[in-house]
Amino acid sequence: MNYDVIIVGACTAGTFFANQLAMRGLSVLVIDKDSEQDLCKRLDIIHFTRDSFEQFGVPESLPGDEEFVRHFNLCYSKSALNNHLKENKINVSVLHLPLFIKRLRNTAKQNGVEFLFEKKFVDLLRDDDGRICGVVTEDGSKYTCRLVVDASGIPSVVRRVVRDKYVEDFAIGPRDKFYVLLKYVKLNDPNLTIEHSTSWQYYKGWIAPQHTPGGAIIGVGANLSFDYARKCMAKFESAIPLPDYTLQYEEMGSTPYTRPPFSFVGDGFLCIGDAAALTKPMNGEGIPMAWGHCMIAADVVANALKEGYPTAEKLWDINVQYQRAEGAEYAGLRAMLVGAMKMTAKDNDYLFKESIVFKSDDYVAKSSEAARLVKGVLTGQFALKSFVNFVRAIGIGNKLTKHYKNFPTNIQDFDKWRTKALKLWKKAGSMADTVTDAD
Ligand SMILES: Cc1cc2nc3c(=O)[nH]c(=O)nc-3n(C[C@H](O)[C@H](O)[C@H](O)COP(=O)(O)OP(=O)(O)OC[C@H]3O[C@@H](n4cnc5c(N)ncnc54)[C@H](O)[C@@H]3O)c2cc1C
Numbered sequence: 001m002n003y004d005v006i007i008v009g010a011c012t013a014g015t016f017f018a019n020q021l022a023m024r025g026l027s028v029l030v031i032d033k034d035s036e037q038d039l040c041k042r043l044d045i046i047h048f049t050r051d052s053f054e055q056f057g058v059p060e061s062l063p064g065d066e067e068f069v070r071h072f073n074l075c076y077s078k079s080a081l082n083n084h085l086k087e088n089k090i091n092v093s094v095l096h097l098p099l100f101i102k103r104l105r106n107t108a109k110q111n112g113v114e115f116l117f118e119k120k121f122v123d124l125l126r127d128d129d130g131r132i133c134g135v136v137t138e139d140g141s142k143y144t145c146r147l148v149v150d151a152s153g154i155p156s157v158v159r160r161v162v163r164d165k166y167v168e169d170f171a172i173g174p175r176d177k178f179y180v181l182l183k184y185v186k187l188n189d190p191n192l193t194i195e196h197s198t199s200w201q202y203y204k205g206w207i208a209p210q211h212t213p214g215g216a217i218i219g220v221g222a223n224l225s226f227d228y229a230r231k232c233m234a235k236f237e238s239a240i241p242l243p244d245y246t247l248q249y250e251e252m253g254s255t256p257y258t259r260p261p262f263s264f265v266g267d268g269f270l271c272i273g274d275a276a277a278l279t280k281p282m283n284g285e286g287i288p289m290a291w292g293h294c295m296i297a298a299d300v301v302a303n304a305l306k307e308g309y310p311t312a313e314k315l316w317d318i319n320v321q322y323q324r325a326e327g328a329e330y331a332g333l334r335a336m337l338v339g340a341m342k343m344t345a346k347d348n349d350y351l352f353k354e355s356i357v358f359k360s361d362d363y364v365a366k367s368s369e370a371a372r373l374v375k376g377v378l379t380g381q382f383a384l385k386s387f388v389n390f391v392r393a394i395g396i397g398n399k400l401t402k403h404y405k406n407f408p409t410n411i412q413d414f415d416k417w418r419t420k421a422l423k424l425w426k427k428a429g430s431m432a433d434t435v436t437d438a439d
Contacts, residue, residue, distance in 0.1 A: 003029045003114075003145040004305050006135050008121045008158050011040050011101060013273025013290040014151030016056070019108035020298035026305060028113045029143060031135070033120035040101045042253055044184075045069065045210050045217060047197070050091035052288040056295060058104070060093075067099035069211045072196045079352035080202035080345035082240050086352065086360045092197070094209060121157050124148060131309065132162070132268030147301060147310045150271040154256060159275055164266030166312050166414065172277060175432035176258035178204070178221035178284055179229040185245035187214050192243050199283070201358065202341075202348040205236035218242060221284060223432040226252055239345070255284045257431055259334060262418050264322070265315035270297060281334040289326075296321045316411050323407035332401035335428035339393020342434050343386035350382045396428045 005021055007014045010032035018028045032039060050071065053060040061068045071093055077086045105115065125134035125142055134144035135158075150158035154172045162169065170176075187194070194216040197208035205220045220236050222229040229252075256277040264271050272278070273290040280289055297318045304314035340348075340357055350356075354372040355363045373390070376382030403424060408417045 001027070001029075001144075003027045003143065005029075005147045005149060005301070006031065006143055006145040007149040007151050008032075008135065009151035009153060009273070009275070010034075010105065010115060010117070011151070011153065011273075012097075012104070012287045013153075013275075013278075013294065014149070015101060015104045015108055015113075016058070016291050017149065017151060017272055017294040017298065018113040019104065019111055020294055021301060022108060022111040022113045024298060024302035026302060029116065029145070030108075030113060031116045031119040031121060031137065031143070033138075034117065036115070036117045039105075039117070040098045043097045044251065045094060046097045046100070046287065047092050047094050047208060048285055048287050050093045052291065053093070056288070056291040058291075059107070061095050061100060061103070065103070067095045067097075067103060069094040069096060070209060072209055074196040076196060076198040077352075077358055078198060078200055078240075079358075080200065080239065080348040082200070083349055084352035084358075086355075086358055088361050094211070096211070121152065124158065124161060146305060147268055147270060150269070150275040151273050153274040154254060156271065156275040158269070159261070159271045162266055162269050164269060164312070166263040166411075167266040167269060167271070168261040168263075170261070172256050172258060172274075174224050175430060176256060176277070177254045178223060178257045179226045179254050180219060180221045180252065180284070181226065181229045181233050182251040182253075183218045183233075183245075184210055184248040184251065185216050185218055186212065186248055187216060188244040188246060190214060194243075200236065200240055201282075202345060203232065203236035203239065205233070205240070207242060212248075215248065216243075216245070218245070221255070221257075223257065223435055228435070255279055255286060257281075257284065259331065259425060260327070262323075262421060263312070263319050263414065264293075264297070265312050265318055267311050268309065269312075270301065270315060270318065272297065281330050281337055292326060293318075293322055313411050316409075320407055320409050323404050327407070328401045328404035331404045332397035335397035335400050335424075336393050338429050338431055338434060339390040339397075341431060342389045342393075344383065347382050347386040350376045353381075393428070396424060400424050400428065 004026040005028045007018050007030045010030045018030045021028050073091045075088045075090045120138040121135050122138050123136040124132050127133045136142050160169045194209050199206040208217045210217045220233040222232040256274050256279050258277050260277045278289045279286040300318045304310040352358050356369045377387050408414050
């Protein structure tokens with residue numbers, strides 16, 4: 001059978017996107033290297049904002065559903081010196097990922113999506129003109145289609161071999177991701193429960209609810225390696241007085257922490273989810289981010305396929321719509337956060353004290369952030385060096401946001417846009433540059 005679309009990767013991005021395309025009348029095949037029963041088992045508990053269900057048309061997981069764990073509605077954060085609690089009202093769903101993905105898959109199947117498991121993508125099929133026309137799997141099978149979608153997560157197995165002038169083939173390497181170490185723990189005090197999440201951004205550490213009564217998840221994310229993440233966990237736990245606990249088990253995984261490719265599309269190609277490095281700069285959440293991008297892409301793909309072969313030109317509007325909106329916002333935020341991390345614990349404490357970057361929902365500013373930063377320097381509460389780094393990062397972030405808002409609608413103008421974007425990202429640096437004690 002010749003499919004309209006083949007998606008490589010059957011986890012949260014690939015399965016969601018497949019369903020969206022099937023609902024628009026397209027024939028879709030999803031392949032995954034893993035067996036159906038092992039799918040997405042790398043992670044157990046996931047959290048994401050509850051309104052994502054309605055926003056992206058996914059039937060909500062509710063008490064009684066096998067994947068449902070619980071809800072909570074407050075997310076706190078505190079400074080590096082454990083002060084100045086910030087409170088944000090965010091309704092969060094806590095779910096078992098492997099069971100949730102099973103439900104998403106069943107919905108997609110009901111809408112006509114076909115799934116094949118234990119099918120590892122190894123190469124693209126090309127027609128006589130060199131255009132993408134399908135995939136080859138490790139067992140030698142060939143499947144044909146008009147559009148191949150990379151939803152393979154961090155390995156980005158298709159994007160890395162696509163060789164298209166618009167698509168970057170970079171690997172998401174150790175400097176470009178966060179190694180996440182999660183400790184599932186049981187609190188020793190039977191009267192204590194973790195009902196909400198609390199983050200200490202300075203340590204990229206947090207504590208959040210899990211599925212067993214009296215339990216919690218303590219997490220840390222860090223660039224470079226799992227070894228370094230473990231070092232960061234030790235630093236976090238020695239700096240912040242967390243409740244006493246007994247370790248149940250550990251989970252480790254990694255999540256992209258780098259800018260997405262400038263173009264998500266090429267001739268007969270699209271990348272989504274972690275393969276497109278789509279995670280929230282503030283907390284690494286990837287599932288709803290991928291869905292937002294997929295919603296844009298589904299309409300554009302459905303239209304492009306009505307007109308024959310989906311060239312980069314026909315898919316270009318995915319880039320335009322995404323990069324000019326969320327892409328612009330997160331590019332600025334990503335650059336700014338590099339500056340916000342290049343400082344001491346005392347400086348971070350001042351940002352919290354003055355609600356600069358880190359603020360509660362109900363905070364009302366009486367003066368500008370710039371004025372409060374200057375006050376911090378003049379009163380010796382905020383180091384001049386941190387001030388310079390931070391103001392510089394904000395400036396570059398603003399330029400990036402502006403540049404992304406002008407993402408070219410005409411594909412001919414892309415090269416010029418990309419050249420300037422590369423210069424700005426070089427100036428912005430990366431979160432990995434802020435690591436000072438990896439050895
Ligand atoms: C520890 C940790 C905790 C997280 N917690 C949250 C959270 O609470 N909330 C949230 O929103 N996000 C969370 N994230 C991020 C989130 O898990 C990812 O952003 C999301 O799972 C990415 O989904 P994806 O479908 O793009 O890729 P993946 O989940 O990586 O799926 C890729 C799929 O492609 C398949 N594949 C790979 N190579 C091939 C190949 N050659 N051929 C065929 N198939 C292939 C894989 O088997 C896999 O099934 C967390 C990440 C980590 C590491």
